[in-house]
Structures are given as C-alpha cells and as structure tokens.
Amino acid sequence: SRAGVLDRYIARHPDQRSTYINDYFSYTNSLKAYTGELKGLRTPELMARKVAFEKAFQAAVxxxxxxxxxxxxxxxxxxxxxxxxxxVAPRVNALNQGGSLRSQTLATALGVLQYAQAATSGMVPDSVLEAFRAELLATEINRELDAMILAAQIEDAVQLLGPDDPFVRDALQGRGVEAAATSIVNPSVLPDSARRAALLANPADLATTPDPAIRLMRSTLPRLRAAFQEFQRLTDAEEVRTSRLARALFDVYGADIPPDATFTLRVADGVVKGYEYNGTIAPVFTTFYGLYDRHFSHAGRPDWALPDRWRQPPAGFNLATPLNFVTTNDIIGGNSGSPVINAAGQLVGLIFDGNIESLPGDFIYTTETNRAIAVHSAGILEALRHVYGATRIVTELEATRR
Structure with a gap:
C-alpha cells in the first residue's frame, strides 16, 4: 500500500517525518475505513440482513x-x-494519475500533455491556460519517494490489468517494478521545476521529447481518456437508476426509512449509550484521565504522544472532565463537526468520528455496537480555559447559556 511506502520512506529519512506524517495518517485512515467496510460486507450476519430486506423490498414492488x-x-x-x-473500472484505476496516491512524475507528465493540447487548440482562454501552467509549475516532486510510489503503482497495474497490458509493458520493458520506476523517474526532467518550465514554454516539443515519463503517458492518454469516458457514461446511467430506486423505496416505505445521505442537511436522532467492546463494556464517557493514560501507557510511541503543552496539566485543570462520549446517531463520512443537541436544545458536543464498528455503516446501520463519537462541550471548555488560555472565547461561549 501507499501507506507502507511512506512508512518505509519515513523510517529511511526520520528528519523528514514532519513533512510526510500527515499524508501517512491520511492514507492509514482511508485504509482503515475501507478495510472496516469490506469486513462488514464479508460478515454473514450483516449481509443476511441486507439480503432479507432487499427481498422484501423487491417483493413489495x-x-x-x-x-x-x-x-x-x-x-x-x-x-x-x-x-x-x-x-472498465480496473483500467480507470490503473491508468488514472490523479490524487496523492499516484506518482507525481506521471501525474505531471499527463498534465503537461493536456496543457500542450489545450495550448495548441486555440480554444482555451489564456487565463485558463495560465492557471493550469501555474498549477503544473507549483508541483514539488521528491524523486526518491516518487520512484517508490511509482513502483507500487506499477505493481497495482500488473494485478489489475495483467502483465500483457500495453501500459504495463510500456512501463516495465522487461524490468522489475522498482527498476522500471527508477528508470522512469530519475532521468525525467519533470521533477526539476526549471526544466519543467522550459518544457511548458515550448509545448510543441512534447510530441518528440524522449522523456520517459512523458513518453509513457503519451501512449497511455488515449486509453485513459476512452476508459474514463466509458466509466463516466456508465456511472451516470447508474446514478439515474439509483435515484429511481430511492423513489421506489419511499413509495413502498414512506417516512419509515430515512433517505440515503446525499450531502444535504438533516437531523439524526440517537441516545447516549455504551457498547460491548473487546471483552468488556465501552463506557459512555471518557475523561482527560484516559488521554493521559494513553500517553504514559504507550510511552515513546509517537502515535499516542501528547504535544508538549499538554504534558504537564496546569493547576486547576480537572482531569475528570468528560472528553468524548458515544451515541447511537447514524453517521458516516462527512459528519465531522456536526453539533450534538440534547433534548433541552443545548449544544452538548461535536461529532468528529465513529468507532471501528461503525465502518460498515455506509451500507447498513445497526445499534448493537455502531457508535458516533463526539467531543464533549465540557471538555472543549476545559481545554480552552486551562490549556490554551482562550478565556475570551470561553466567556463568549458560556454567555450563551444565560
């Protein structure tokens, strides 16, 4: 995985940890989410519920x-x-160069080819071209790390498309994935911003440049464009039908079943409730005592280490203050920052996560162990007052309770 690549790079270059650690956390967070959802899809009990509901729904229609x-x-x-x-999805996934999980050298090669086509078409406004050019010039490429990422990317392409695919053959040319990646990234002019600028100044030269990254993407671009257009056409057609399916769901069940999450504002109800966890019972609330327990119990591990300003609790800081709490609210990605309102209409917390058991919640919601996690308003105020010294903000927040 790309997280594994970044982990190896950071271990090799500990002085660059601060530069890449947030990317590493982002990758591992995504990996955790997808792994949890896949685990749910492979859980017979959950799928049995889905199958039973689907059969009943179809029968009703x-x-x-x-x-x-x-x-x-x-x-x-x-x-x-x-x-x-x-x-078509494997071709899109293997040939696409967008996103942080891809080689920036190949992504930039694709970008400069698209820039050249736009610049010579006479159909793109100068302002758009200039913005595109500025974006391409702003990209920073670490050759060593990018070669490692490209090796993983080519390995994925072999698994997705097979060894006889044109992209795989053009990339490998009989070499191993690591040797091939190094042979593409290291000789390329694209990681050098000055040489990249010179290349963009003469877009007509891109048609004949021997640069290995540009040459690879030049042969790949028509296939990528065709695959993406087909993928877009199919997913657009599917979206029309899933919208009709949602309408059918409403026609059968009415308001008994809430609609799917569609990035629209909505209110979700739930109760504060613990759950069975790791052979014991997860409490409803955690406190700052637990925060410090994790820090000291995992002494020396960066994943659990507290920032310096937190390591010595200031006088008056009440460690028994609730920090987080769990509820049965049905949430999924995109809910972070949502306010939690109690029955009295008071803001009591902010949703920021779900527990590990909530990950299958994208396709099924269960109340046994699926929990939303919120930071408690009392914990927010305690930290603002005693750790951050933000007394003006505390005064402003507390004034709203009067």
Whole structure:
C-alpha cells in the first residue's frame, strides 16, 4: 500500500517525518475505513440482513402492478451496469494519475500533455491556460519517494490489468517494478521545476521529447481518456437508476426509512449509550484521565504522544472532565463537526468520528455496537480555559447559556 511506502520512506529519512506524517495518517485512515467496510460486507450476519430486506423490498414492488411497471426492471438494469462498470473500472484505476496516491512524475507528465493540447487548440482562454501552467509549475516532486510510489503503482497495474497490458509493458520493458520506476523517474526532467518550465514554454516539443515519463503517458492518454469516458457514461446511467430506486423505496416505505445521505442537511436522532467492546463494556464517557493514560501507557510511541503543552496539566485543570462520549446517531463520512443537541436544545458536543464498528455503516446501520463519537462541550471548555488560555472565547461561549 501507499501507506507502507511512506512508512518505509519515513523510517529511511526520520528528519523528514514532519513533512510526510500527515499524508501517512491520511492514507492509514482511508485504509482503515475501507478495510472496516469490506469486513462488514464479508460478515454473514450483516449481509443476511441486507439480503432479507432487499427481498422484501423487491417483493413489495413486484406485488403492486403500478410499482412493478414503474420500478420492476431497475434491479436487472443496475446489475447489468455494475458488470460493465466492473469491467472498465480496473483500467480507470490503473491508468488514472490523479490524487496523492499516484506518482507525481506521471501525474505531471499527463498534465503537461493536456496543457500542450489545450495550448495548441486555440480554444482555451489564456487565463485558463495560465492557471493550469501555474498549477503544473507549483508541483514539488521528491524523486526518491516518487520512484517508490511509482513502483507500487506499477505493481497495482500488473494485478489489475495483467502483465500483457500495453501500459504495463510500456512501463516495465522487461524490468522489475522498482527498476522500471527508477528508470522512469530519475532521468525525467519533470521533477526539476526549471526544466519543467522550459518544457511548458515550448509545448510543441512534447510530441518528440524522449522523456520517459512523458513518453509513457503519451501512449497511455488515449486509453485513459476512452476508459474514463466509458466509466463516466456508465456511472451516470447508474446514478439515474439509483435515484429511481430511492423513489421506489419511499413509495413502498414512506417516512419509515430515512433517505440515503446525499450531502444535504438533516437531523439524526440517537441516545447516549455504551457498547460491548473487546471483552468488556465501552463506557459512555471518557475523561482527560484516559488521554493521559494513553500517553504514559504507550510511552515513546509517537502515535499516542501528547504535544508538549499538554504534558504537564496546569493547576486547576480537572482531569475528570468528560472528553468524548458515544451515541447511537447514524453517521458516516462527512459528519465531522456536526453539533450534538440534547433534548433541552443545548449544544452538548461535536461529532468528529465513529468507532471501528461503525465502518460498515455506509451500507447498513445497526445499534448493537455502531457508535458516533463526539467531543464533549465540557471538555472543549476545559481545554480552552486551562490549556490554551482562550478565556475570551470561553466567556463568549458560556454567555450563551444565560
């Protein structure tokens, strides 16, 4: 994984830890989320619930002639689209160069090729071209790390597309993945910002440049564009049908089932409740005592270390103050910062996470162990007052309670 690549690089260059540690945390957080969701999909009990509900839903639609005419074919249509998406998705995933998980050398190669096409088309405004050029010039590339990332990327492409795929053959040229990645990144002019600028100043030269990264992406770009267009067409068609499926769900169950999360504002209800955890019971609240316990129990481990300003609690700091609490609110990614309001209409916390058991919540919600995690308003005030010295903010917040 890319997290593994970054972990090895940081171990090799501990002086650069502060530069890359946030990226590492981002990768491992995403990996944790996807792993938890996949684990849920592989849990027979959860899938049995999904299957039972789906059968009941389909039966309700097909038992009503009006609903059957309107929605009866949706499941077969979506299944056909899913099979076609599954066929094109590996090409999109392997050939796409967007995002932080990809080689910045190849991503920049793709960018300069697209810039050259735009610059010579005569159809793109100068202001747009200049913004694109500035973005390409601002990219910083660490050759050593980028070669490591590219090696992992080529390895993924081999698994997704097979050894005979044109992109894989062009990248490897009979070499191992690490040797191939080094042979692409190290001779390329793209990691050098000055040489990159010179290349962008003469976009016509890109058609003949021997730069290995540009040459690889030049042969890949038509396939990537075709795969992405096909993927977009299929997913757009699927989105139309899933929207109709949501309408069918409402026609059958009405307001008994809440709608899917669609980045729209909504209110979710829940109760503060602990859960069974690791052979014991997870408490409803944690306190600052627990924060310091983690710091000292894992002495020397950066993952648990407190910042310097927290290591000596100031006088008056009440370690028994609630810090976090758990609720049965149904949340998923994108809820961080949502206010938690009690029955009296008081702000009692801010949602910021879910527990590990909540990760399958993207496709099924259960109340047994799925919990939202919120930071307690009392903990926020205690930290603001005693650790950060933000007394003006505390005074302003507390004034609203009067």
């Amino acid at each position: 097909r038992s009503d002639s009006a609903l059957r005419r309107q929605y009866g074919s949706l499941w077969d249509e979506i299944a056909r689209l899913r099979r076609r998406i599954a066929d």
